[in-house]
Amino acid sequence: MHGKPAKWPELIKSGQRIFIGSHAAVPHALIADLLANSNYLHDVEIVQVAAFGNNRWAEPEYLRNFKINSLFIGGEQVRKAVAEGRADYTPTFMSDIPSLFTDEILPLDAALIMVSPADEHGYHSLGVSVDIVSAALRSAKIVIAQVNPQMPVTFGQAFIHRGQIDALFYASEPLLEIQPPALDPITERVGQYVSLLINDGATIQIGFGKVCEATLRYLNNHKDLGVHSELITDGIMDLMLSGVINNRKKTFHQHKVVTSFCIGTQRLYDYVNHNPHIGFYPSEYVNSPANISRNENMISINSAIEVDLTGQVVSDSIGYQFYSGIGGQVDFSRGASMSQGGKPIIALPSTAANGTISRIVPHITEGGGVVTSRAHVYYVVTEFGVASLRGKSIRERALELIRVAHPKFRPQLLEEVRKHYYVPHYQVQTPVEIPELGEVGFKKIEINGEAYDLRPLNPSDERRLQEFFYSHTKETLQMRYNTIPTQMNREKSCNLVSVDQSKDLALCIVRQRGSMSQIQAVGRYYLSHDGKNCEAAFVTRENSQGKGMAKLLLTEMIRIAKLRGVRTMLAFVRAENQKMLAVFEKAGFVRLPADEPGEVTLELVIV
Structure with missing residues (x-):
């Protein structure tokens, strides 16, 4: 049938279920003609995902004619209709929607789609939206297509032969344009952190x-x-x-x-x-996770509404109000996690409502639903950094996520999560930034061709510092502590990583390979009560000694101390520790008379 559909009653009948094209390929002119001739219809179910443009069929005036079943909520008209009970929302993975049609769980009587004009072989292109349209037109009893000369011709599996179309409706109209969003400094910082997780040669989903x-x-x-x-x-x-x-x-x-x-x-x-x-x-x-995982170094990047301190991700609802849908977030998170070198990432600003609400929460808002589970996400990114969750216990996850929450909400989050024993009673210090390290809060360094991160020690490093301690030989322990301690329990390790970095300073050099993180060296100084002097010390893992890590840490510590107005830095080193003495003396430290035999006191005048 060519030209304008002869009579809608021959094509669409009351009580049927119809599909309409998605995203920027909504056949608006075709649907407008249906709406104009819809008086005879009642109780028609419209199945759709996000449909850009004016969703007039979602307005109350068409309630008798149409009832929407949205598989992904897009736009205020549909969102309002769902909230008011005039429309339904069916949560489903994007990869599973086609089988809802083909397996006749949601059998389709008709599909209203938009296509390009046919080529010389009789094939129309589905253009800018193949997605679930492809399955809908294969499953529907009747296919009605708006032929739009402004629809691009795209390749892949994007074609349908005119013999598969039951009715053609010719109408030219521009595709709905979505302008790139304006960015604010907070959003830019989140994007900057995410970009640091993407290696050259990676394959991305955005x-x-x-x-x-x-x-x-x-x-x-x-x-x-x-x-x-x-x-x-x-x-x-x-x-x-x-x-x-x-x-x-x-x-x-x-x-x-x-x-x-x-x-x-x-x-x-x-x-x-x-x-x-x-x-x-x-x-x-x-969206098949198996296909996604065939890309090595697959990076999935998606956003969320809130993330709780165990790593559960809410992205389709705000409390009881359904906002969007599951979409492809879980498909790609799972596919990226199955990929060799892959990284599933959730990125979001740390607050909402002009900074009055934390989006890192102790528990999911009542009514909210988990879209992506605790086990799906490797990284959660905010403007305050990157929380690494893979392989982390609930305790470690909570501390990692508190670290990337907005500072004004960190004490409250820590107090809330302690009620449920996610973190122990002795964990009292929340993470504190070191602004002197720069905007992103850490530095990428290269030593002998190998990449490392120089960053603050954080409360979530408790177990990593414990492992670092037990990696030391007796000789290293003797040189660093002037004794040979035999135990580093969790409470002691917690105290060492829970540092008020605005006063004392605790830095580390970390070998970071995806979610694997291993401390290679630690440097710290302790500030005197008057804030004018500090005492410095550091220790390096045995297999990293001789690589210059101590020098790098000391240089950074001196720089930060100078910026903070500290006047002198002291160090106490065993006399036989010639390598350590050399590091301090090359940095400008001079020896002072020592009070203890076998120990050398060194001093650096900073200002």
């Missing part, structure tokens, strides 16, 4: 929103990135144009971006048009 856009803007200096993502945006396009994304290191669909839909500006829609370097595939293929 969600939608300010945090994800900020991350893309901080990837300009990366090399050889690839993309396997249910969604691509203008930010992905810009990185492809600059050569940052070239897909040459991908291990699945090498040299090609793999996606299922795109949303953005007209620039993006023009860019994907007839672009052989981008493949649009169905959601059951793109």
Whole structure:
């Protein structure tokens, strides 16, 4: 049937279930014609995911005609309808939606979609949204398509033959554009931290929103990135144009971006048009965790509404109010965790409501639902840093997440979580930043061609410091402590890592490989009561000695002490510890008369 559908009553009947195209490929002109001729209809169920543009069918005036069943809530009209009970929300993984249609759990009577004009072979392209549209048109008894000459032609598995379409409706209309969001300093900092977790050659999946856009803007200096993502945006396009994304290191669909839909500006829609370097595939293929994991070094980046101190992620609801949906977050978190070298990341600002509400919470808000479980997420990122959760106990997770919460909420979070014995009674100090380390709060350093992090010791390092202590030989313990301590229990280790870094200073050099973290050296100074003098000390793991770590730590400690107005730094070193003495003396320390035999006192005048 060509041209305008003859009569809607021949195509859509009361009580049926129909699907409408998704994201930027909503056939608005086609739906407008249906709405204008819908008086005869009642109790039609509309199945949809996010449908950009005016969702007029969600308004109360059409309540008698249509009832929405949204598999992902997008837009205020649908959100309001769900909140008022005029529409339903069905939570499901994006990868599972196609089987709801094909297995007839949600059998479709009709699918209303948008396509490009047919090519010389009779094939129309699904354009900017293949996603679940592909399964819907295969499952629906009737396919009704708006043929839009402004729809881009995309490649991959994006084509449908005109023989599969029962009714054609010709209408030209521009695709809805979504402009890149304006970024604020907090969001930019979150994006900066996320970018530090992405290595050259990685394959990325990116969600939608300010945090994800900020991350893309901080990837300009990366090399050889690839993309396997249910969604691509203008930010992905810009990185492809600059050569940052070239897909040459991908291990699945090498040299090609793999996606299922795109949303953005007209620039993006023009860019994907007839672009052989981008493949649009169905959601059951793109979002399959098994397929995602075939990309080595797969990085999934998604946002959330709140994260509790055990690592549970809420992203589809605010309390009892359903806000969005599950989408592809779990699909990609699982796929990235199965990937060799993969990293599932949740990124979010630490607060909401103009800083009045913490998004790192002691327990999930009543009514809220867990989308991504405690075991799915490796990293949680806020503007205050990166919390590493993989392999961490509940105690360690709580301390890691408190560390990236907003400082004004940390004492409250610690107090709340102690009620449930997630952290012990002796844990009283919350993490304190060292602003002198710079905006990101740590430094990447390279020693003999190997990468390390120089950062503050944190309360969550309790077990790592304990392991560090037990790695020492008797000789190292004798040189550092002037005795040979035989035990470093958890309480003592906790006291050593729980430092008020605004007064005393405790730094460490860490070998970080993904979620693996091992302390290589620790340097600290203790400030005198008058704040004018301090005492410095450090110790290095045996297999890292001789690499200059002590020198690096001491240089940083002197720099910070000077910025803080400390006048002198003292050190007490055993006379036979010639290597340690050399480190101090090369830094400008001079020997003073010693009170204890066998011990050398050194002093550095800083200001």
